[in-house]
Every structure is written in structure tokens, then in C-alpha cells.
Amino acid sequence: MIEAWDDLIAGVKQGSVRSLARMISAVENRVAGWMEAMKLIHLDRKTAKVIGITGPPGSGKSTLTDKITSELVQEGLSIGIIAVDPSSPYSGGALLGDRLRMRDVSILPGVFVRSMATRGALGGLTWAAHDVVKILSASGKDVILIETVGVGQDEIEIVRTADLVMLVCVPGQGDAIQAIKAGVMEIADLFVVNKADLNGADRVVADIEAMLDLSSSSDCGRPPVFKTVATQSTGTRDLVAMVHSMLARRSDERSRREVRVKELLVSLLATEVARLVHEKWNRDGSLALAVEDVLRSRKDPYSIVQEVLAPVASHLK
Numbered sequence: 354m355i356e357a358w359d360d361l362i363a364g365v366k367q368g369s370v371r372s373l374a375r376m377i378s379a380v381e382n383r384v385a386g387w388m389e390a391m392k393l394i395h396l397d398r399k400t401a402k403v404i405g406i407t408g409p410p411g412s413g414k415s416t417l418t419d420k421i422t423s424e425l426v427q428e429g430l431s432i433g434i435i436a437v438d439p440s441s442p443y444s445g446g447a448l449l450g451d452r453l454r455m456r457d458v459s460i461l462p463g464v465f466v467r468s469m470a471t472r473g474a475l476g477g478l479t480w481a482a483h484d485v486v487k488i489l490s491a492s493g494k495d496v497i498l499i500e501t502v503g504v505g506q507d508e509i510e511i512v513r514t515a516d517l518v519m520l521v522c523v524p525g526q527g528d529a530i531q532a533i534k535a536g537v538m539e540i541a542d543l544f545v546v547n548k549a550d551l552n553g554a555d556r557v558v559a560d561i562e563a564m565l566d567l568s569s570s571s572d573c574g575r576p577p578v579f580k581t582v583a584t585q586s587t588g589t590r591d592l593v594a595m596v597h598s599m600l601a602r603r604s605d606e607r608s609r610r611e612v613r614v615k616e617l618l619v620s621l622l623a624t625e626v627a628r629l630v631h632e633k634w635n636r637d638g639s640l641a642l643a644v645e646d647v648l649r650s651r652k653d654p655y656s657i658v659q660e661v662l663a664p665v666a667s668h669l670k
């Protein structure tokens with residue numbers, strides 16, 4: 354197994370697309386040895402710039418991601434795209450559409466597209482997404498774009514640690530600003546009012562500006578607001594230019610990295626503890642016993658969890 358991992362890692366570092374895809378799957382599926390493999394990946398000091406693209410369902414995030422990718426590819430950069438599929442009812446049939454559209458850019462040189470499902474990610478999506486970011490970085494990607502629907506907490510967590518977060522809004526959703534979940538506004542470094550070909554785009558821009566007037570400016574300055582028509586690539590070149598200049602003059606790089614490392618540690622720890630307990634429970638049948646105990650009112654779930662964690666808890670005291 355370890356040999357196979359060595360081959361995979363070597364392939365990833367040489368930029369092999371096949372190794373990249375296989376390594377990501379193997380890590381996602383927690384194939385034995387994944388942690389050792391990730392340690393080796395971590396030794397690699399390459400760090401891609403990570404851009405989070407979030408916003409309401411259907412606002413044009415994928416279309417925009419494609420256009421930004423094309424621009425960056427023209428600049429000679431290699432790009433990784435992580436599309437977090439909302440495996441929820443929010444955007445219904447959009448999933449397949451996403452994949453089909455994404456294929457357009459995935460044939461461009463140096464572009465690697467990976468979809469991740471919100472549900473079913475072993476050990477937490479935030480962590481899984483960061484593993485993928487790390488692997489893509491090691492493979493030599495210059496920029497990684499992460500597209501998530503800004504609805505669930507998981508999705509927000511994922512983009513929160515990006516180097517730059519882009520929030521995509523659209524006209525015609527009633528009060529577009531209200532439609533965006535509280536908590537997402539605060540993490541946006543840059544606002545994009547997409548579908549500017551539709552009525553009401555200027556109104557949305559004005560609403561965002563008004564909102565920014567009210568909020569205290571952060572140390573990295575007031576987030577710019579851009580209008581785009583992603584389907585026609587209108588405004589996307591200026592947007593990319595702004596992204597470059599913002600990434601270049603970020604003053605809070607160190608504090609962002611601190612937040613990211615902290616989140617990763619907490620998330621890895623939580624998922625690993627859960628995984629270890631799960632494994633033990635399933636291995637020795639104690640999960641079935643615990644369920645039976647609760648059902649027969651012999652024990653309550655809280656006591657059971659306390660008992661299971663007692664050795665860890667006492668160790669930490």
C-alpha cells in the first residue's frame with residue numbers, strides 16, 4: 354500500500370492528471386496510509402492561491418468560475434477547480450448541468466476539475482476540501498477556485514479560509530441582499546453582481562454599497578463591487594485583474610493563514626476522534642450494544658459518550 358502511495362505522490366508532484374485524480378479519491382476515501390501520504394504532501398512547500406466563489410444557487414458561480422479560469426489559463430497559469438456539489442434540494446437538477454459546463458474548461462491545458470459532494474464526505478467536508486487543496490497545490494496548480502453555494506455552514510467554512518472570497522449576487526431575487534445568508538456578507542472580500550444584463554443590477558450594486566457604508570471597514574479595505582455578465586464574459590477580465598491586485602497586496606496574509614491552520618487542526622482532530630471511535634464501535638460491536646442499552650433505557654446516550662471519551666478526557670486533564 355505504502356508503495357502505491359509513493360507512486361501516487363511522485364505522480365502528483367510531476368503533475369500527472371491520473372495520479373492527481375487517484376490520490377484525491379484515495380485520500381477522500383481514507384484508504385489506509387492516507388494520513389502518512391498527506392504528511393508527505395504537506396512537506397511540499399508549494400502553495401497555490403485559493404479563491405472562494407460563493408453565492409446563492411443559480412447566481413452564475415459556475416459560469417463565472419469557467420470564465421475566470423479561461424482568463425487565468427490565457428495568462429499561462431494552471432488551475433484547479435473544486436466544485437462543491439450541494440447534494441441538497443437547493444439547486445435540484447443543477448448538478449448535472451454543472452458537470453457538463455465544467456467540462457468545457459476541463460479540456461483547457463493545466464485545468465483540473467474536481468466535484469465534491471456536500472454529503473458523504475468522510476470526516477467532514479471542510480477538511481476534505483483542504484486535503485484536495487493541498488494535493489492540488491503539490492501538483493503545481495497556481496490558483497485553486499472553490500465554488501460553493503453560500504447556504505450551509507459547511508460551505509461557508511470552506512470558503513472562509515480562502516485567500517480571497519468572492520460573493521456572487523444577482524438582480525431579480527427580490528431583495529438580493531436579504532437573500533444572502535447572514536455570515537456570508539462578512540467574509541466577502543469582493544462582490545460580484547452577475548447577470549448585469551438583467552434589470553435591477555444597479556439597484557443591487559447600490560444596496561451592496563449602502564451595506565458596506567454601514568459596516569465598519571476591515572483592515573484590508575472596502576470590498577470592491579463588480580458588475581459582470583458571465584455568459585458573455587463581460588467584466589470578467591477586469592474582475593480577474595482586481596483579483597490579482599488584491600491577492601498581491603493582501604496585508605492580512607499571516608492572520609488568514611493562522612485562521613486556516615487553526616480550523617484545519619480543529620476539524621482534523623474532531624473528525625479523527627469520531628473516526629477512531631466509530632471504528633472501535635463497529636469492530637467490537639459496542640455500537641450495537643450501546644444502541645440496545647439506550648433503547649432498553651439501561652443507559653442514556655450522554656453517559657455512553659462520556660464513558661467512551663473518558664480515557665481521552667482524563668488524559669487531557
Ligand SMILES: Nc1nc2c(ncn2[C@@H]2O[C@H](COP(=O)(O)OP(=O)(O)OP(=O)(O)O)[C@@H](O)[C@H]2O)c(=O)[nH]1
Pocket residue numbers: 409410411412413414415416417444447448450451502547548549550551581582583584585
Ligand atoms: N442572463 C444571464 N444569465 C446568466 C449569467 N451568468 C450565468 N447565467 C445563467 O444562469 C444559470 C445558472 O448559472 P450557473 O453558472 O450554473 O449558476 P451557479 O451559481 O453555478 O448555480 P448552482 O451551482 O446551481 O448554484 C445558467 O443558465 C447560466 O447560463 C449572466 O451573466 N446573465
Ligand SMILES: [Mg+2]
Pocket residue numbers: 414415416451500
Ligand atoms: Mg454551480
